[in-house]
Amino acid sequence: MQHLIPYTRDQLNTILGQRPGETRLGHHLLLSEAQNLSDTLQLAKDKGARFVLLGAGEDAGPRANLGRGGATNAFEACMKWLVNLQSNRFYRGDDLLVLGQLDFHDLLPGDGAALDELRQAVASMDERVTAVASAIMDAGLEPIVIGGGHNNAFGLLMAVKQAFHRPAAAVNLDPHSDFRLREGRHSGNGFSYAAASGALDFYHVLGLHELKNSEANLEQLEAFGGSWHTLQQIWVRGEISLDDALRQISKALKATDLPVALELDVDAIANMPSSAMTAAGVPLMDAARYISHMAKHCDCAYLHLAEAAPVCHDAGIDAGMRETGQSLTELVYAYIRGRRLASGG
Numbered sequence: 001m002q003h004l005i006p007y008t009r010d011q012l013n014t015i016l017g018q019r020p021g022e023t024r025l026g027h028h029l030l031l032s033e034a035q036n037l038s039d040t041l042q043l044a045k046d047k048g049a050r051f052v053l054l055g056a057g058e059d060a061g062p063r064a065n066l067g068r069g070g071a072t073n074a075f076e077a078c079m080k081w082l083v084n085l086q087s088n089r090f091y092r093g094d095d096l097l098v099l100g101q102l103d104f105h106d107l108l109p110g111d112g113a114a115l116d117e118l119r120q121a122v123a124s125m126d127e128r129v130t131a132v133a134s135a136i137m138d139a140g141l142e143p144i145v146i147g148g149g150h151n152n153a154f155g156l157l158m159a160v161k162q163a164f165h166r167p168a169a170a171v172n173l174d175p176h177s178d179f180r181l182r183e184g185r186h187s188g189n190g191f192s193y194a195a196a197s198g199a200l201d202f203y204h205v206l207g208l209h210e211l212k213n214s215e216a217n218l219e220q221l222e223a224f225g226g227s228w229h230t231l232q233q234i235w236v237r238g239e240i241s242l243d244d245a246l247r248q249i250s251k252a253l254k255a256t257d258l259p260v261a262l263e264l265d266v267d268a269i270a271n272m273p274s275s276a277m278t279a280a281g282v283p284l285m286d287a288a289r290y291i292s293h294m295a296k297h298c299d300c301a302y303l304h305l306a307e308a309a310p311v312c313h314d315a316g317i318d319a320g321m322r323e324t325g326q327s328l329t330e331l332v333y334a335y336i337r338g339r340r341l342a343s344g345g
């Protein structure tokens with residue numbers, strides 16, 4: 001399939017565990033059954049698909065932002081845990097198509113690549129993200145994208161613009177606004193490029209760290225009309241509760257009447273292996289609560305979970321795969337369950 005590496009039944013079977021009497025999500029998940037993307041999506045839709053899991057395994061974006069690499073195998077980590085969860089009354093797994101991963105192999109620069117080369121590569125990758133994500137949205141399905149760097153937010157926002165013929169209203173749980181200067185594409189300026197391209201009309205950052213965004217960056221975000229609740233307002237000083245903040249945000253998103261882009265940089269979560277990993281982050285279950293709330297109360301076009309980098313775990317890659325895999329799976333389920341509850345399912 002063009003620019004896609006489909007996820008196969010053989011791959012799934014190698015990670016699917018089995019205990020007598022149990023049915024796991026992996027037994028029900030839908031996989032690609034056609035040679036081209038539109039047929040695959042249509043076939044899956046005919047079988048009841050609503051969500052499409054897509055991997056964007058690359059770390060050119062964080063490297064083009066002078067950050068640490070490693071965000072290349074979060075999709076595999078997630079799959080390993082997701083397929084082995086129990087299929088039961090709460091969720092069967094039969095409305096989720098595991099499409100596979102975006103194929104960037106011909107674009108990814110090598111280890112010693114210059115900054116300009118990395119930024120050019122990110123711009124080319126953007127086009128692939130947009131093409132595949134907009135095809136999913138055109139088919140009436142919701143992409144759940146596992147990154148990759150947060151640079152891929154730009155391609156996804158452009159996909160919303162292309163598929164819905166309207167800009168997106170985005171909410172992003174992230175200590176960084178990623179609204180930095182348009183100095184060439186990288187993981188720190190996906191939202192500023194989207195705003196300049198007419199793909200972003202409303203932007204709220206939840207959990208913005210008061211000291212991890214430059215004054216120039218804050219001014220640029222403010223000039224666009226962006227808004228935020230800081231990490232310190234909610235989790236340190238208790239000036240507003242998380243639930244009250246979530247209610248304010250979903251109300252503002254609904255008032256835009258635009259398709260909602262639901263974004264999360266996992267470097268918002270305490271000690272999550274990622275390029276800009278931090279001890280001073282939010283609890284995983286607060287991140288799940290954020291996703292659940294927005295999924296249930298907003299008209300979401302997609303979910304994007306960016307920046308998980310298993311190799312950045314202090315105890316090594318195996319521990320990183322386990323921690324990112326478990327966490328991403330919890331977040332994916334929070335989204336799916338929230339969306340299903342929103343439509344009465």
Ligand SMILES: N=CN[C@@H](CCC(=O)O)C(=O)O
Pocket residue numbers: 065066067068150151176177178180187188189212265275276307
């Ligand atoms: N997507 C992450 N963007 C952050 C990275 C910060 C860092 O590497 O320290 C940013 O550009 O601000």
